[in-house]
Amino acid sequence: MTIDAVLSRIDTDLDTAIDRLKDLLRIPSISTDPAYKADCQKAADWLVDDLKALGVDAEARPTPGHPMVVGHVGDGAPHLLFYGHYDVQPVDPLNLWHRDPFDPAIEDTPSGKVLRGRGTSDDKGQLMTFVEACRAWKAVTGDWPCKITFLFEGEEESGSPSLVPFLKENAQELSQPDIALICDTGLFDRDTPAITTMLRGLLGEEVVITGADKDLHSGMFGGAAINPARVLARIIAALHDDQGRVTVSGFYDGVDELPDDIRAQWDALGFDADAFLGSVDLTTPAGERDRTALEMIWSRPTCEVNGMTSGYTGDGFKTVLPSKATAKISF
Amino acid sequence: MTIDAVLSRIDTDLDTAIDRLKDLLRIPSISTDPAYKADCQKAADWLVDDLKALGVDAEARPTPGHPMVVGHVGDGAPHLLFYGHYDVQPVDPLNLWHRDPFDPAIEDTPSGKVLRGRGTSDDKGQLMTFVEACRAWKAVTGDWPCKITFLFEGEEESGSPSLVPFLKENAQELSQPDIALICDTGLFDRDTPAITTMLRGLLGEEVVITGADKDLHSGMFGGAAINPARVLARIIAALHDDQGRVTVSGFYDGVDELPDDIRAQWDALGFDADAFLGSVDLTTPAGERDRTALEMIWSRPTCEVNGMTSGYTGDGFKTVLPSKATAKISF
Numbered sequence: 071m072t073i074d075a076v077l078s079r080i081d082t083d084l085d086t087a088i089d090r091l092k093d094l095l096r097i098p099s100i101s102t103d104p105a106y107k108a109d110c111q112k113a114a115d116w117l118v119d120d121l122k123a124l125g126v127d128a129e130a131r132p133t134p135g136h137p138m139v140v141g142h143v144g145d146g147a148p149h150l151l152f153y154g155h156y157d158v159q160p161v162d163p164l165n166l167w168h169r170d171p172f173d174p175a176i177e178d179t180p181s182g183k184v185l186r187g188r189g190t191s192d193d194k195g196q197l198m199t200f201v202e203a204c205r206a207w208k209a210v211t212g213d214w215p216c217k218i219t220f221l222f223e224g225e226e227e228s229g230s231p232s233l234v235p236f237l238k239e240n241a242q243e244l245s246q247p248d249i250a251l252i253c254d255t256g257l258f259d260r261d262t263p264a265i266t267t268m269l270r271g272l273l274g275e276e277v278v279i280t281g282a283d284k285d286l287h288s289g290m291f292g293g294a295a296i297n298p299a300r301v302l303a304r305i306i307a308a309l310h311d312d313q314g315r316v317t318v319s320g321f322y323d324g325v326d327e328l329p330d331d332i333r334a335q336w337d338a339l340g341f342d343a344d345a346f347l348g349s350v351d352l353t354t355p356a357g358e359r360d361r362t363a364l365e366m367i368w369s370r371p372t373c374e375v376n377g378m379t380s381g382y383t384g385d386g387f388k389t390v391l392p393s394k395a396t397a398k399i400s401f
Numbered sequence: 402m403t404i405d406a407v408l409s410r411i412d413t414d415l416d417t418a419i420d421r422l423k424d425l426l427r428i429p430s431i432s433t434d435p436a437y438k439a440d441c442q443k444a445a446d447w448l449v450d451d452l453k454a455l456g457v458d459a460e461a462r463p464t465p466g467h468p469m470v471v472g473h474v475g476d477g478a479p480h481l482l483f484y485g486h487y488d489v490q491p492v493d494p495l496n497l498w499h500r501d502p503f504d505p506a507i508e509d510t511p512s513g514k515v516l517r518g519r520g521t522s523d524d525k526g527q528l529m530t531f532v533e534a535c536r537a538w539k540a541v542t543g544d545w546p547c548k549i550t551f552l553f554e555g556e557e558e559s560g561s562p563s564l565v566p567f568l569k570e571n572a573q574e575l576s577q578p579d580i581a582l583i584c585d586t587g588l589f590d591r592d593t594p595a596i597t598t599m600l601r602g603l604l605g606e607e608v609v610i611t612g613a614d615k616d617l618h619s620g621m622f623g624g625a626a627i628n629p630a631r632v633l634a635r636i637i638a639a640l641h642d643d644q645g646r647v648t649v650s651g652f653y654d655g656v657d658e659l660p661d662d663i664r665a666q667w668d669a670l671g672f673d674a675d676a677f678l679g680s681v682d683l684t685t686p687a688g689e690r691d692r693t694a695l696e697m698i699w700s701r702p703t704c705e706v707n708g709m710t711s712g713y714t715g716d717g718f719k720t721v722l723p724s725k726a727t728a729k730i731s732f
Binding site: 102228229256269270272274276281282283284286288289290291292293294295296297299300302303304305306307308309310343346347350351352354355356357358361363366367370372374375376377378379380381382383386387388389390391392395396397398400 | 433559560587600601603605607612613614615617619620621622623624625626627628630631633634635637638639640641674677678681682683685686687688689694697698701703705706707708709710711712713714717718719720721722723726727728729731
């Protein structure tokens with residue numbers, strides 16, 4: 071069978087495939103930081119060259135931000151579109167890395183061999199699985215199974231500002247695939263591949279509470295003047311009830327209950343919530359009291375504080391009554 | 402009367418008194434920053450020289466931190482002890498100053514002439530009012546009214562770590578005055594001098610809430626994993642009830658109600674709470690609902706958040722579920 075030959079080819083080509091991935095991982099394509107603009111271009115060009123070497127009609131298309139890599143090859147149904155991103159998150163704080171994040175290497179870990187380096191699992195690694203799958207198919211069959219479109223962006227880690235405009239501008243070319251595969255998700259575990267059919271989406275809001283027009287001395291004004299940090303704390307505390315449910319009016323409108331067949335599939339996975347939390351050193355379950363952990367992380371919308379700050383946060387103490395308090399809250 | 406002659410002398414000597422104060426203000430005696438250690442010594446030496454010029458038996462005494470300035474002069478009852486401090490707060494952020502904080506000058510302001518420079522009102526200005534009062538008395542009478550002890554420290558802005566040990570080691574010398582005057586407070590307003598008889602005191606605590614052993618991805622763990630920022634917000638929100646009272650058990654134990662005579666004095670001041678809050682751009686009263694603003698800032702203990710931080714607080718957004726949240730809370 072063709073697929074067995076292709077899979078076998080992937081195995082025999084594994085070392086060189088990893089070398090190719092390492093080449094891509096060495097490019098510090100941090101999209102959010104303007105200092106790495108040329109590196110983002112370099113990563114896009116690297117992908118264009120690699121796709122061209124496969125015979126794909128590929129090019130890096132300019133956007134107001136970092137380039138889009140678009141490639142087309144093959145014909146016939148179905149038309150597959152592969153999406154991935156070649157940009158990575160900032161690497162600070164560097165002292166928490168035990169190796170140069172842009173010098174990837176395979177390491178032995180308690181759970182087996184792991185390729186370590188920034189972008190390995192988000193998203194250069196996944197992106198290259200598509201490319202390598204295509205490479206193996208081409209090597210074995212000398213042809214393509216169907217029409218394939220590649221779309222790799224360089225701004226996913228900084229909010230994808232150019233993605234929707236680019237898709238609209240190129241709707242005829244990019245918006246008609248039969249199947250779009252997004253290779254920016256995860257596996258259930260090392261031995262259980264997953265097809266992720268939905269994500270929870272994200273709405274990020276910054277809440278800013280302003281009090282006095284300057285920081286005050288808490289000895290002079292404390293008690294009589296409003297403290298924005300306290301106001302913010304009350305707002306955040308009121309976002310959830312004591313059952314862990316989000317209290318924002320209408321928050322659960324349109325949130326479907328799990329279909330029975332999906333619930334049965336999830337139950338069959340034997341997910342160990344204690345081990346899941348234990349892996350990050352947590353022992354006490356949180357969240358909605360009447361939901362399983364898998365429901366909470368896979369199907370239930372959440373409201374989380376991603377960051378908050380107010381007043382003096384350095385070493386020691388300052389008797390300041392802050393003029394401002396801010397929180398980044400995501401839904 | 403002697404006092405009239407002394408007050409007159411203070412008026413005629415005002416310009417040179419201000420020049421002396423400016424000299425002291427030019428020394429950047431920032432106690433908390435080791436880079437200014439020599440400047441703290443310099444300020445102490447300046448005071449010793451000035452006191453010696455008055456005939457005071459003064460010296461700078463070493464401590465594990467910055468020196469204590471101790472001076473003795475005169476005899477007879479009562480024995481007065483003057484306390485002040487020659488150190489100042491850091492000046493950051495410098496861009497919020499419109500002049501060099503260590504280049505003091507008299508400026509015209511909407512409310513009259515003001516001497517501007519770091520330490521002018523905390524505490525070099527007040528400290529020198531004692532010294533100048535003594536100087537005028539000595540100039541007019543050629544003598545001292547009673548036994549006077551000067552005690553100026555250089556660590557008030559960094560927690561006064563040496564003060565209590567120094568007082569204990571020198572108890573015989575320093576702990577027997579009839580009256581101790583602390584010149585580190587304020588006036589009710591420009592035209593109403595005040596004698597401050599009590600301050601509220603300060604207890605500072607840092608609260609640290611720890612969750613997972615690392616920052617988590619809120620898309621992967623949000624909902625199921627505890628969020629320390631939310632826990633901290635609940636704790637802060639619960640510190641006050643909806644009447645503005647602190648809910649900590651026993652918090653108001655031993656807090657006396659205002660004596661009637663003090664209340665009458667305060668009522669007679671005609672304090673304008675709206676103007677007080679309006680001066681820092683606040684319009685809505687806060688704090689305990691059943692207390693006047695003066696009670697709240699002068700006699701009622703408070704609980705304020707001086708700073709809090711958790712998660713990502715930079716520009717933009719990061720889908721992080723923080724591993725830690727901290728707050729600096731003062732009582």
